[in-house]
Amino acid sequence: AAPEGRARGCPCSVPGTLILLLIYLAYLALGTGVFWMLEGSLAWNSSRSFQRDKWALLRNFTCLDGPALDSMIRGIVQAYKSGSLVLGNTTSMERWELVGSFFFSVSTITTIGYGNLSPHTLAARLFCIFFALVGIPLNLVVLNRLGHLMLRGMHRCAHRLGGTLQDPTKARCLAGCGAFLSGLLLFLLLPPLLFSHMEGWNYMEGFYFAFITLSTVGFGDYMIGMNPDQTYPVWYRNMVSLWILFGMAWLALIIQLILSLMETPGKACSCYYEGSEED
Amino acid sequence: AAPEGRARGCPCSVPGTLILLLIYLAYLALGTGVFWMLEGSLAWNSSRSFQRDKWALLRNFTCLDGPALDSMIRGIVQAYKSGSLVLGNTTSMERWELVGSFFFSVSTITTIGYGNLSPHTLAARLFCIFFALVGIPLNLVVLNRLGHLMLRGMHRCAHRLGGTLQDPTKARCLAGCGAFLSGLLLFLLLPPLLFSHMEGWNYMEGFYFAFITLSTVGFGDYMIGMNPDQTYPVWYRNMVSLWILFGMAWLALIIQLILSLMETPGKACSCYYEGSEED
Ligand SMILES: [K+]
Numbered sequence: 001a002a003p004e005g006r007a008r009g010c011p012c013s014v015p016g017t018l019i020l021l022l023i024y025l026a027y028l029a030l031g032t033g034v035f036w037m038l039e040g041s042l043a044w045n046s047s048r049s050f051q052r053d054k055w056a057l058l059r060n061f062t063c064l065d066g067p068a069l070d071s072m073i074r075g076i077v078q079a080y081k082s083g084s085l086v087l088g089n090t091t092s093m094e095r096w097e098l099v100g101s102f103f104f105s106v107s108t109i110t111t112i113g114y115g116n117l118s119p120h121t122l123a124a125r126l127f128c129i130f131f132a133l134v135g136i137p138l139n140l141v142v143l144n145r146l147g148h149l150m151l152r153g154m155h156r157c158a159h160r161l162g163g164t165l166q167d168p169t170k171a172r173c174l175a176g177c178g179a180f181l182s183g184l185l186l187f188l189l190l191p192p193l194l195f196s197h198m199e200g201w202n203y204m205e206g207f208y209f210a211f212i213t214l215s216t217v218g219f220g221d222y223m224i225g226m227n228p229d230q231t232y233p234v235w236y237r238n239m240v241s242l243w244i245l246f247g248m249a250w251l252a253l254i255i256q257l258i259l260s261l262m263e264t265p266g267k268a269c270s271c272y273y274e275g276s277e278e279d
Numbered sequence: 280a281a282p283e284g285r286a287r288g289c290p291c292s293v294p295g296t297l298i299l300l301l302i303y304l305a306y307l308a309l310g311t312g313v314f315w316m317l318e319g320s321l322a323w324n325s326s327r328s329f330q331r332d333k334w335a336l337l338r339n340f341t342c343l344d345g346p347a348l349d350s351m352i353r354g355i356v357q358a359y360k361s362g363s364l365v366l367g368n369t370t371s372m373e374r375w376e377l378v379g380s381f382f383f384s385v386s387t388i389t390t391i392g393y394g395n396l397s398p399h400t401l402a403a404r405l406f407c408i409f410f411a412l413v414g415i416p417l418n419l420v421v422l423n424r425l426g427h428l429m430l431r432g433m434h435r436c437a438h439r440l441g442g443t444l445q446d447p448t449k450a451r452c453l454a455g456c457g458a459f460l461s462g463l464l465l466f467l468l469l470p471p472l473l474f475s476h477m478e479g480w481n482y483m484e485g486f487y488f489a490f491i492t493l494s495t496v497g498f499g500d501y502m503i504g505m506n507p508d509q510t511y512p513v514w515y516r517n518m519v520s521l522w523i524l525f526g527m528a529w530l531a532l533i534i535q536l537i538l539s540l541m542e543t544p545g546k547a548c549s550c551y552y553e554g555s556e557e558d
Pocket residue numbers: 111112113216217218390391392495496497
């Protein structure tokens with residue numbers, strides 16, 4: 001119990017924190033380098049191909065000159081960013097209608113924040129801040145509860161399966177592994193199949209969307225229900241809402257596990273520890 | 280100690296969870312209604328003003344007809360969304376350069392996910408997933424540590440100030456209130472002044488940006504360092520990085536406090552409880 005007690009105490013020695021910050025910065029530097037390497041050249045190429053398209057456009061429409069087109073593009077991008085560009089063929093998710101407002105509320109309190117919609121009036125912004133201040137903890141309560149329920153469900157399954165298995169510790173470990181594997185299948189590996197069918201993405205795009213959503217990063221580069229050429233069945237959005245809720249609870253459990261492994265590597269599998277104490 | 284024990288036990292009765300889910304849905308419905316009311320009419324108006332601008336443009340450039348302009352706007356928005364539109368006057372934060380890649384890494388592991396940049400190659404996406412899977416827990420470790428350090432610092436201050444005050448409980452409460460108020464000033468009320476000076480926003484826009492960033496929602500509608508007409512001093516971005524790190528640790532403490540108030544309302548101020556037990 002001694003190492004556990006030490007690990008549980010206030011871990012805030014200043015040199016330890018500095019080492020941690022250095023690791024953190026090194027990790028960020030690694031990410032910076034790799035992303036730069038992987039994306040930099042592509043971005044350069046696609047920028048050049050866009051310039052080519054622009055010249056083709058200029059040849060077609062002779063009344064447009066270079067600077068006029070540039071300023072027009074800038075104006076359109078500005079209008080798009082500020083949310084005032086609402087084209088005829090946008091979906092209901094891109095407008096402040098019932099579905100859009102609901103998904104904005106969900107994306108705010110889950111802290112996903114896709115950003116396809118964002119409030120522009122002062123009143124809506126102030127309300128958004130208060131809404132998030134209560135909604136984010138409320139969402140955490142719900143996620144905690146769902147995570148507990150999911151773990152308990154798996155626990156019961158393990159007990160029922162291993163009725164002969166007189167070791168509660170092993171049953172708990174089994175439940176944990178089961179929760180991990182079934183969650184992986186149910187929340188990260190199977191949903192991309194549905195998304196690729198409904199949205200016309202490939203499997204990897206669906207998987208990337210699933211991970212970026214459940215980890216609450218939410219870049220907003222992919223989002224469900226945004227294809228105006230597609231008609232979505234009614235059950236689809238409800239399914240996706242349920243998937244977000246349960247999947248987020250599951251991924252939060254996984255991230256908590258990785259977190260506890262990082263903070264106290266000695267407690268790698270706490271169920272083994274507790275088991276050996278009982279022996 | 281009895282009510283605390285009950286509250287600490289596994290809070291996963293099924294009817295309780297259903298009630299919680301109903302509260303959650305009602306809260307989302309409230310948000311949906313208010314956002315719809317506050318933003319719906321504005322979006323409608325600005326859409327109409329954009330249509331007006333478009334007609335003005337059509338009169339100026341006679342070679343463009345309605346459908347051609349529409350398809351052009353759609354193409355430009357598509358190129359902008361997919362990241363291939365890189366205009367001449369974009370800042371280094373909008374490109375996959377050193378600064379942009381670094382801020383992308385920060386926004387990924389903090390789960391802010393502004394979305395001004397997002398990976399487009401398969402390799403970068405896969406790396407992004409692994410980077411987040413380790414980076415998010417690492418970031419949580421750092422935030423926990425910083426939160427502990429901040430609390431301990433405030434605790435010491437309170438002790439030093441109230442040397443005559445023989446009650447450690449009162450000192451802890453004082454430290455908590457001090458941490459809350461100084462954090463509010465340092466992380467939410469003062470930074471908008473800097474942002475409004477540097478980015479040309481008004482105070483409310485800066486406050487909205489600060490809250491949306493520190494709560495890790497990160498819609499990406501506002502972001503620092505994105506104004507191409509502005510030159511930013513070197514210390515500015517470092518200051519902002521430090522602000523994000525410490526401010527997030529602080530807001531996480533506040534959200535944890537609200538969370539504990541929601542889960543166990545009886546423990547409203549746990550320091551009072553522990554104090555009365557010692558008497
Ligand atoms: K986010």
